[in-house]
Amino acid sequence: MKRWPLRWKLALYAAALAVAATLAGAATTWMIILSIDAEIKQVNRIGWDILFAMLGAIPTVLIVIAIGGRWVARQALAPVEAITQAASRITVQNLNQRLPVPATADEIAELVTVLNTTLDRLQRSFEQSVRFSAEASHHLKTPISVLRAGIEEILTDPETPAKQQSRADALLHQIHQLTSIAENLLLLARADAGRLDLHRERFDLSEVLRGISEDASVMAEGEGLEVETKLPPELPVVADRRAVSLIVQNLLENAIKYNQPEGCICIYARAIDGETDVTVRNTGEPISSERALHIFERFYRGRSHARIAGQGLGLSIAWELAKAHGGRLELVRSDSEWTEFRFSLPRVRVEAAQPEAILA
Known part of the structure; x- marks a missing residue:
């Protein structure tokens, strides 16, 4: 049920008080008149005249009180409305x-001062967190690169024993994972700071999706999975090609990792209602409704399989990149048949689009 605005409540309360005061005054006047020593008929006539006059004045008093009360309430709540609008921005x-x-200098001003002080602390904490993630990811790149180069040199050395090569190969795999984590954290730090560099350009999304699907088919073949595509001949969009590719790649990697034996992966794309939609769905264990609420959170994994590698960053990165494009990424369904994600991009005029770098 829709709640009444506070200003109307205050106006009604003021009107009710006015009616109560008017009736109380009438009763008091009536008792005073009865107490005087006068003729009964004259007393009755005077009393009824006063009562009728008061009853006739009540509607006018109510209207004046309601209008005045609403004006007073609006003036009193104006600072609160300004604070609400500023907070929403x-x-x-x-x-x-x-x-x-x-x-x-009242209670509202004191409360706003406290809230602004709290916002100052939140801003400092947030900036420190973003700066730490960005700097840590950046400084990790150099030692990781040195480690990778050293291990690759060991692997290419023909004098390296087979046993050490096997260990070096395992170490190289872990270093690749560290590199991926550092790059992902750096990307998320830039997203938090609103400094994602999007190089928007016109390109054929169908062509990009066909290339990604071919790579996914090679990966899925080793797992006994089937990849099905349904793409239009051409699907021109204006977006960051690398970012869009990364979104779809993350969705397909999850579709492969969390699939079932001899399962299926479907990739669809279409232009509809001013948007370009890319749908990736896969068979396999469904995501529970409780986990679905947190699926796009960082380091959160929708299905807890210790045997499946991952850091829980893929979907959060895809979500940030979709948001930076003015689009969205959502979990459409997850049941015993399919788990389906949809990535939507707003369609823009592609005829006059020129490559440009935009800070998102």
Whole structure:
């Protein structure tokens, strides 16, 4: 049921008080008149005249009180409305904004001052967290690169014994995972800071999806999975080609990892209602409704399989990249038949589009 605005509640309360005061005044007047020593008929006539006059004045009093009460309530709540609008505009991208402090030195002004102080602390903590993630990821790249080069040299050395080559190969696999984690953390740090570099350009999404599907088919073949595609001959879009490819690759990697033996993966794409939709669905164990609520959170894994490698960053990165494009990524369904994700891009005019770099 729709709640009444606070200003109307205050106006009604004021009107009710006015009616109560009017009736109380009428009763008091009536008792005073009865107490005087006068003729009964004259007393009755005077009393009824006063009562009728008061009853006739009640509607006018109510209207005046309601209008006046609403005006007073609006003036009293104006600072609260300004604070509400300002608070709704504060996001991750503009944490430097603050709530307007009313000129009146009252409780509301004191509360806003406390909230602004809290926002200052939150901004500092958030900036420190983003800076730490970015710097840590950046500084990890150099030692990881040195390690990778050293191990690759060991693997290519013909004098290296087979046993050591096997160990070096396992170490190289772990280093590749470390490299992926560092790059993913750096990308997420840039997303948090609103500094994702999107190089928008016109390209054929169907062509990109066909190339990604071929790579996925090679990976799926080793797992006994079938990859099915349904793509239009051409699907022009304006977006960051690398970012869009990364979104679809992450979806397909999950579709392969969390599939069932002899399962299936489907990749569909279409243009509909001013959007370009890419759908990736796979057979396999469904994601529970409780886990689905957190599926796009960082380091969260929708299905807890210790044997399946991963850091829980793929979907969160895909979600951030989709949001940076003004699109969305959503879990459409997950049941005993299919787990289906849909990536949507807003369609723009591709005829006049030129390559450009945009900070998202």
